[in-house]
Amino acid sequence: MSLNAPSDIPKQLAVFTDGDGMTAITAIDGEPGGLSYLDFTSSALPYHLLEKPRVLVLGAGGGTDVLQARYQRSQSVDAVELNPQIAALVGGVHGDFSGRPYSLPGVRLHLAEARSFVAARSESWDLIQIPLLDSATAASAGVHALSENHIYTIEAIRDYLDHLHPGGLLAVTRWLKLPPRDSLKLVATAKRALIENGVREPERRMALIRSWNTTTLLIKNGAFTANEIGTIRRFCDERSFDVAYVPGIDRETANRFNILPEPYFHDGTTALLRGDGFPERYKFDIRPATDDRPYFFDFFKWRSLPEFLSLPAQGGFHLLELGYPILTATLVQAILIGSALILVPLVFGGDRVPFERDSLAVVVYFACLGLAFLFVEIAFIQRFTQFLGHPIFAVAVVLAAFLIFAGTGSAASASLADRLARIADPLILVTAVIAVIATAYVVGLPPLFRELAPLPTSAKIPLSLALIAPLAFLMGLPFPLGLARVSAAKPRLVAWAWGVNGCFSVISAVLTVVLAIHFGFTVVVLLAVGLYVAAGAVMGNRFRQ
Numbered sequence: 001m002s003l004n005a006p007s008d009i010p011k012q013l014a015v016f017t018d019g020d021g022m023t024a025i026t027a028i029d030g031e032p033g034g035l036s037y038l039d040f041t042s043s044a045l046p047y048h049l050l051e052k053p054r055v056l057v058l059g060a061g062g063g064t065d066v067l068q069a070r071y072q073r074s075q076s077v078d079a080v081e082l083n084p085q086i087a088a089l090v091g092g093v094h095g096d097f098s099g100r101p102y103s104l105p106g107v108r109l110h111l112a113e114a115r116s117f118v119a120a121r122s123e124s125w126d127l128i129q130i131p132l133l134d135s136a137t138a139a140s141a142g143v144h145a146l147s148e149n150h151i152y153t154i155e156a157i158r159d160y161l162d163h164l165h166p167g168g169l170l171a172v173t174r175w176l177k178l179p180p181r182d183s184l185k186l187v188a189t190a191k192r193a194l195i196e197n198g199v200r201e202p203e204r205r206m207a208l209i210r211s212w213n214t215t216t217l218l219i220k221n222g223a224f225t226a227n228e229i230g231t232i233r234r235f236c237d238e239r240s241f242d243v244a245y246v247p248g249i250d251r252e253t254a255n256r257f258n259i260l261p262e263p264y265f266h267d268g269t270t271a272l273l274r275g276d277g278f279p280e281r282y283k284f285d286i287r288p289a290t291d292d293r294p295y296f297f298d299f300f301k302w303r304s305l306p307e308f309l310s311l312p313a314q315g316g317f318h319l320l321e322l323g324y325p326i327l328t329a330t331l332v333q334a335i336l337i338g339s340a341l342i343l344v345p346l347v348f349g350g351d352r353v354p355f356e357r358d359s360l361a362v363v364v365y366f367a368c369l370g371l372a373f374l375f376v377e378i379a380f381i382q383r384f385t386q387f388l389g390h391p392i393f394a395v396a397v398v399l400a401a402f403l404i405f406a407g408t409g410s411a412a413s414a415s416l417a418d419r420l421a422r423i424a425d426p427l428i429l430v431t432a433v434i435a436v437i438a439t440a441y442v443v444g445l446p447p448l449f450r451e452l453a454p455l456p457t458s459a460k461i462p463l464s465l466a467l468i469a470p471l472a473f474l475m476g477l478p479f480p481l482g483l484a485r486v487s488a489a490k491p492r493l494v495a496w497a498w499g500v501n502g503c504f505s506v507i508s509a510v511l512t513v514v515l516a517i518h519f520g521f522t523v524v525v526l527l528a529v530g531l532y533v534a535a536g537a538v539m540g541n542r543f544r545q
Helices: 036-040 042-048 064-071 084-093 114-120 136-141 154-162 182-196 226-239 264-274 302-309 323-348 357-388 391-421 426-452 457-475 478-489 491-519 521-539
Strands: 012-017 021-026 054-058 076-081 107-111 125-130 164-175 206-210 214-220 242-245
Touching: 012 084, 021 064, 021 084, 036 042, 036 064, 042 064, 042 125, 042 164, 042 206, 042 214, 042 226, 054 064, 054 114, 064 076, 064 125, 076 084, 084 107, 114 154, 114 357, 154 164, 154 182, 164 182, 182 206, 182 214, 182 264, 206 226, 206 264, 226 242, 242 264, 323 491, 357 391, 357 426, 357 457, 357 478, 357 491, 357 521, 391 426, 391 457, 391 478, 426 457, 426 478, 426 521, 478 491, 478 521, 491 521
Parallel strands: 054 076, 054 125, 076 107, 125 164
Antiparallel strands: 012 021, 164 214, 206 214, 206 242
């Protein structure tokens, strides 16, 4: 809130999710009154550019942004909230305190995930608000770096823009962090989204302002006019906010009130919009997030690590964004311990396995299966999270599908082996078909999900199970088929095969995230395809009776 705000904040209750992310329930009596303080926040800017807008709030929380929209005389408000417990607190448990903002005239509450809600709707709005959705402390500590987030991807911004009326605004408010990170990443993401939507001059459609602790980025469905730019400047002057970027702004006027050593936000934004290689030079990773690589809060760069470690007195350690280094350390730990668990029994065990071509083939085959199975499973959880609209649904549905249908495939492996052998080597045949189907899913699932987005969740869940079933069933075959073959020809290798597969499954769970952060989940699935093909090639026609 602006330090120039003339009014007090009403009584509020703080609601913490998982002990961290906070939202506020504000005390009102009937129609919103005494809420003038909401006009002195950076998120109020779009209401000074639009007259009686139809508003969509993505992440309504305790209702503050709904109250802001009502205070600004919005025509209607669609409030989307993922957590039904929050809605129950606001409208039920603390309904008398809050005045039940979700029941106010013109307000409609939707319990849904933001992306899924927008994708399923055919209507448009004048303003789409994305308020502060996470804790300032969590974001600054880098603990969200490993969290997938589909709210701030290129595809998400494109979806939002496609649901704006001509001249409508998308407003995204974030915590202000120094050095700038997510604010600049949002600018880069918005630029890419606009370009992919066919906009030739994206710099004319964006404005960025900052208070002393927040930033608000506006993206317009059209170019900002001179009158609108003047309105933005007046809004900021009256509230002692800084205009970090509007079309035509000069550097000297971008750092007047909340003074920084340099106008970092202006310099970063203008460099990004000029397209002069700024993301490659910057000390944080501000490349746009995508649905395939949805790690918006990952800003870590290896080449910045030595510099940050050398500046402990200046807070260098605080800038490390520790999520990714911890993940990397976990991966190294898993590889070292897994290798020890595989190799130490061979060196010191009483019943040693001779190192020969057959034993090497067993290692490669079962290691490939351990890696590939988890690669596909975790990638599918990510894919279906967006389709089903909630990570809880995706984890439950995808894990259940793989456990049930892969288990069914394993149970049927013995009876299928002889039938498959009449066509080709069963291991080669099964791994080849898995590779083909997984590749087809990489290509076909995204457009299919877009077409099926309007379906209700009750229809999406059985459809998801049906989509996963064929692939999961086939993925349940290679392990028992290979194990049966090894057991018949080299029984001493059976325990080793189990151990190798188990250790590489643990490694795979961590390695999947590392690969997805760098290359995306499509690459993860394609690597799994390659691993299945390699497994079939190395074990095919080996140990056959």
